[in-house]
Amino acid sequence: MTHSQFKSTNAKTSYIISQPNILFKDILFSTLFYRAFKVIFMSISVFYVGSLSAKSAPVWHMINCNTITQGDCHLLEDNSVYTLIDVGEARVAQNTLIPYLSNKGIDVIEHLFISHPHTDHYGGLESLALAGISVRNIYHNGLPKDVSDFNYKPEIFNKLLDSYKANGTQIIDVNKGFTLNLPNSRLFVLDAKKERQKDVNDYSIQMAWDAGGYRSLFTGDLNNNLGSKLAHNPEYQADILKVPHHGVKGIAPDSFFDNVGPSLLMVPSTRALWYHPRGVQVRNWAIKNWDEKNTHVCNNGFNGSVRIYFYESYLDLDPEIPNGTCPRIKWKLKPKVTPVLSAKKVSLSQISLLLDD
Structure with missing residues (x-):
């Protein structure tokens, strides 16, 4: 309404009230x-x-931290509470993760999980600090003191955690069963191995995220050895699987993927890794299950950053670059929920995909 219209209305109101018959x-x-x-x-x-x-829908942002090298960067958004699961390599995070958070006006991260201490998962901690983005809580799986490998150097990783602690961040060493209740969703630690493993990757925190009636599984860099042992565990059945180890050689076996039974694979990887001989196992599993079960695949290397909005009866899948296996759709997906972590006992359901344009 224009200013002149306001004037006209005010004048009319004054005139009516002044009438003697009112x-x-x-x-x-x-x-x-x-x-x-x-x-x-x-x-x-x-x-x-x-x-x-x-009741705002929780959102999973698989941020593209796979521009020049592999890396995991996952932002969970739940009613203005922000949780990060891994933060990629420092040099990549500076050019991808930080601008993504800045564009959303995020300068405080409430919760940050480091799945395991390899730099393509925790290196971005340096970038967050340089950007002035504060982190209130950091969760990690404390490894045995004498463990190290080609990439994990305990003195470097612990020094970085200590610098955050000195600035007021709470550092929490999580155990199996740890639960984080968010406004409209829940994170649950399925496992965080404390006993000695053959590979640093197998110390990865295994997490389930329940949001909107759906379950997503975050697996870090779960490898073949531990993955084989978990391949028949019903706790690991989920609607969406964050593919471990960027989908490359050494990954959990096909039997693990079969047990999870996901309707959607989220792959934090580059295009080159997807086509590389090291990626043949996951690529073949994805092709087979796309043909037989219409299992969808979103990959940073092809789809850029990918967002999923979790509603009670459907998902909104919103890739930056849509394609055939990762379209931009309202997805009426029938949830497949395990009864193990749920307060109410619910039975598993068959995969049912109904796609709306």
Whole structure:
């Protein structure tokens, strides 16, 4: 409405009230009615907006930290509470993760999980600090003191954690069963191996994220040795699987993927790794299950950053670059939920895909 329209309305209102045939009680009734209506309307509006806020859909952002090398960067957004699962290599995070967070106006991360201490998963901690993005809680799996490998140097990793601790960040060594309740979702640690493993990758924190009635599985760089042992564990069945170890050689076996039974694979990888001989196992599994079960695949190397909005009866899949196996769709996916971690006992359901344009 223009300013001149406001003037006209005000003049008309003054004219009506000045008419001698309008009784004072009518004016009083109209005024009281208006005030009552205004109070009721404002109350309904506040309740409605509050309800929308309280029930806003959780979002998983698989941020593309695979531009020049491999890396995991996952942002979970739940009613303005921000959780990161891994932060990629430092040099990549500076050019990908940091701008992504800045564009969303995020300068505080409430929770940050380091799946395991390899630099393509934790190196971005340096970039976050340089960008002035504060982190309130860092969760990790403390490895035996004498463990190290070609990439994991305990003195470097622990020094980085100590620098965060000195600036007020809480450092939490998680165990199996650790639960983080978010506004409209929940993270649950399925396992965090404390006993000696053959590979640093197998110390990766295994996590389930329940959001919107769906379960997503975050596996770090779960490798063949531990993956084989978990291949028949019903706790690991999920609707969406974050593919471990960037989908390359040494990865958990096909039997692990079969047990999870995902309807969607989220692959933090480069295009080159997907086509590389080291990626043949996951590539073949994905092709077979695309043909037989319409299992979808989103890959940073092909789809850029990918967002998934979790609603109660459907998902909104929103890749930066859509393609045939990772389209931009409203996905009426029937949840396949395991009863193991749920308060109510629910049975597993068959994969059912109904895609809307």
